Amino acid sequence: MRAVGELHRPDRLWPVLLASLAAHAALVSLGVLRGSGPPIDLGQKPIVAKLVRLGEQRPEHWLPRRDVPPPEAPPAPARVAAAPTPVPLAVPSPKPSPKAPPPRAPAPPGHGNDALSRAISKVRRDQALARETWGDPTGSPEGTATDASEGDRYLALVSEALQANYRLPATISDQERMSLRATVVLTIEPDGRVSSLRFERRSGNDAFDQALERAVHQTRMPPPPPELQQRYRTVGLGVNFHI
Amino acid sequence: MNRLLASLLLCLPAAAAAQRQYIDLGSPDFRPLALAVPPFQTGADAQAEANETAQTLRDDLALTTVFELLDPRSFLADPREGFAASAIRFSRWADVGAEGLVKAIVRREGSLLTGELHLYEVRAGREVLYRIYKEKTPRALAHRIADDVVQYYTREPGIFRTRIAVVRRGKGIREIVAFDADGKASEVLYRDAAILLLPHWRPDGGEILFTSYRGGKPEIWALRVSDGSTRLVVGIGELSSGAVYSPDGRRIAFTASVDGNSDIYVINADGSGLRRLTTDPATDASPTWSPDGRRIAFVSNRSGHPHIYVMNADGTEQRRLTFQGNYNQTPRWSPRGDLIAFTARDERKVFDVFVVSPETGKISRVTQDQGMTNEEPSWAPNGRLLVFASDRTGRPQLVVSNPTGDRQHVVTSESAPIGSPAWGPLPQ
Numbered sequence: 201m202r203a204v205g206e207l208h209r210p211d212r213l214w215p216v217l218l219a220s221l222a223a224h225a226a227l228v229s230l231g232v233l234r235g236s237g238p239p240i241d242l243g244q245k246p247i248v249a250k251l252v253r254l255g256e257q258r259p260e261h262w263l264p265r266r267d268v269p270p271p272e273a274p275p276a277p278a279r280v281a282a283a284p285t286p287v288p289l290a291v292p293s294p295k296p297s298p299k300a301p302p303p304r305a306p307a308p309p310g311h312g313n314d315a316l317s318r319a320i321s322k323v324r325r326d327q328a329l330a331r332e333t334w335g336d337p338t339g340s341p342e343g344t345a346t347d348a349s350e351g352d353r354y355l356a357l358v359s360e361a362l363q364a365n366y367r368l369p370a371t372i373s374d375q376e377r378m379s380l381r382a383t384v385v386l387t388i389e390p391d392g393r394v395s396s397l398r399f400e401r402r403s404g405n406d407a408f409d410q411a412l413e414r415a416v417h418q419t420r421m422p423p424p425p426p427e428l429q430q431r432y433r434t435v436g437l438g439v440n441f442h443i
Numbered sequence: 444m445n446r447l448l449a450s451l452l453l454c455l456p457a458a459a460a461a462q463r464q465y466i467d468l469g470s471p472d473f474r475p476l477a478l479a480v481p482p483f484q485t486g487a488d489a490q491a492e493a494n495e496t497a498q499t500l501r502d503d504l505a506l507t508t509v510f511e512l513l514d515p516r517s518f519l520a521d522p523r524e525g526f527a528a529s530a531i532r533f534s535r536w537a538d539v540g541a542e543g544l545v546k547a548i549v550r551r552e553g554s555l556l557t558g559e560l561h562l563y564e565v566r567a568g569r570e571v572l573y574r575i576y577k578e579k580t581p582r583a584l585a586h587r588i589a590d591d592v593v594q595y596y597t598r599e600p601g602i603f604r605t606r607i608a609v610v611r612r613g614k615g616i617r618e619i620v621a622f623d624a625d626g627k628a629s630e631v632l633y634r635d636a637a638i639l640l641l642p643h644w645r646p647d648g649g650e651i652l653f654t655s656y657r658g659g660k661p662e663i664w665a666l667r668v669s670d671g672s673t674r675l676v677v678g679i680g681e682l683s684s685g686a687v688y689s690p691d692g693r694r695i696a697f698t699a700s701v702d703g704n705s706d707i708y709v710i711n712a713d714g715s716g717l718r719r720l721t722t723d724p725a726t727d728a729s730p731t732w733s734p735d736g737r738r739i740a741f742v743s744n745r746s747g748h749p750h751i752y753v754m755n756a757d758g759t760e761q762r763r764l765t766f767q768g769n770y771n772q773t774p775r776w777s778p779r780g781d782l783i784a785f786t787a788r789d790e791r792k793v794f795d796v797f798v799v800s801p802e803t804g805k806i807s808r809v810t811q812d813q814g815m816t817n818e819e820p821s822w823a824p825n826g827r828l829l830v831f832a833s834d835r836t837g838r839p840q841l842v843v844s845n846p847t848g849d850r851q852h853v854v855t856s857e858s859a860p861i862g863s864p865a866w867g868p869l870p871q
Contacts, residue, residue, distance in 0.1 A: 369476035
């Protein structure tokens with residue numbers, strides 16, 4: 201109940217509120233109907249961007265160095281020496297005078313065997329050893345990569361999960377690697393469990409087909425979104441494996 | 444108001460069409476295939492031979508770099524289970540991670556050993572290979588089994604009946620010695636007081652070319668493997684060295700220095716038809732043939748530093764291949780044709796083994812921080828393995844490696860210096 205004399209002001213809140221709600225609803229509807237974002241090409245690999253380390257660029261004319269050094273080689277197993285079979289010494293021809301070995305390219309200047317050259321070589325070597333890390337002048341202080349390399353793009357969650365377990369035996373020959381293909385159909389339960397796997401097309405190579413089965417069984421699939429659960433449980437999802 | 448709000452409820456999109464979706468998956472990781480090789484069964488009189496056969500087989504398969512040999516101490520299966528697939532509890536083998544299972548029986552029959560191979564696919568639960576062999580020694584038996592296991596999985600021949608020739612230096616003596624591919628069972632093929640270098644096998648394995656100073660200057664000689672006899676092949680100019688047979692065995696490329704200019708020459712295998720391929724005043728040396736015999740890679744310092752070059756087999760279209768490093772030597776073209784292995788000195792003045800693509804020129808490193816010198820690579824005839832000399836243990840020894848360098852094995856433990864390994868061909 202209003203007090204006497206209070207100004208009567210028309211209530212404009214409800215129209216404004218309604219207009220705001222309508223605008224929000226329209227925007228949300230527009231977003232849902234148009235899809236959740238740019239279409240994702242599931243056939244493309246994920247892109248992982250690496251930050252190039254801040255530092256001096258490694259000279260291009262130097263031989264490459266590995267980021268991960270080779271693992272240590274196990275020593276030769278012990279062996280029992282067999283009794284040597286006598287081999288006659290070759291009949292000597294006219295006694296050869298010692299000659300230099302087959303020609304090698306002349307050593308570049310400053311790389312001789314004198315004391316000064318050895319000292320210079322040692323200094324260069326120590327400098328090279330001290331300068332372990334290379335990067336790029338435009339890199340980041342937090343970067344870890346030696347050089348810029350191609351990136352990967354994010355795949356759908358299923359591709360990513362399978363990819364992590366997609367491992368094949370190294371025994372598959374190079375020739376077969378060019379041509380091996382297989383297609384499996386998975387039925388995926390709402391909780392992400394793969395309830396069945398069947399081959400729509402086998403590769404003809406048992407090792408390859410078994411590796412695909414192993415990859416699927418080792419993968420924890422993400423649960424499908426509610427609107428797709430029925431489809432993946434009945435129609436299933438196909439996966440084309442290739443090398 | 445509630446009714447108004449309710450009327451503004453969102454319209455959710457309709458369900459997608461019921462057609463099946465497909466995703467593509469490529470670029471797998473390749474990893475060694477896990478094999479279980481339990482102790483071999485045997486009669487009472489062949490226990491030691493059975494043990495040696497099994498261990499040699501495990502070492503061979505590990506050397507291929509495409510298998511991972513599981514530790515027999517981890518096996519859960521009953522060692523008395525039989526050979527019939529129905530009698531084998533494959534789940535026990537799967538539990539230890541085995542993908543393949545190799546079982547065998549070794550028996551002595553007079554002067555020979557009989558080996559019975561059974562190979563199983565663990566996941567499929569079935570036997571996939573059965574062979575019987577007769578050999579004189581456990582090592583020979585193991586090498587044949589290894590070759591057949593490799594053949595089954597890779598569809599390519601195994602290399603365990605091949606040999607690696609090396610030059611070994613003694614006191615006033617030089618020898619050409621042949622090792623088995625696993626670095627054992629060496630046999631002296633030739634011995635001389637004169638300096639000898641750079642052995643290279645004929646494609647049929649019947650001869651080894653080598654460079655010798657026995658005639659007073661470096662010349663190309665050939666050693667007949669069967670009886671140890673030698674013959675002079677060619678010697679022109681001030682020196683001739685580094686001879687290599689073409690893949691068809693019909694031609695020989697070599698280095699010769701004539702009038703002070705070192706160049707690449709080719710002759711027919713019978714010594715006729717001498718042809719000069721390079722004429723640059725710089726030093727051109729160390730030829731190696733492509734597997735199709737149409738191209739030759741070699742070393743030249745025409746740019747001011749030794750680099751790898753490639754040309755047609757007739758000497759035309761010479762082009763530089765390597766542009767990194769300043770001391771690249773000893774190229775060897777893979778039998779697969781995809782890579783050329785070579786020795787190079789890096790910025791730290793260390794010699795390491797590298798590979799370069801003959802098509803793109805991209806260089807990858809095989810050895811790194813593994814001794815001061817890794818050099819003179821040679822390819823196995825299947826192109827999947829390299830052997831080279833390395834001083835990482837203190838003395839030069841042979842190292843067998845895959846082309847990426849990720850799996851390397853020191854295979855010899857010689858006290859005398861060895862070098863210049865040359866991997867021989869598959870048995871004919």
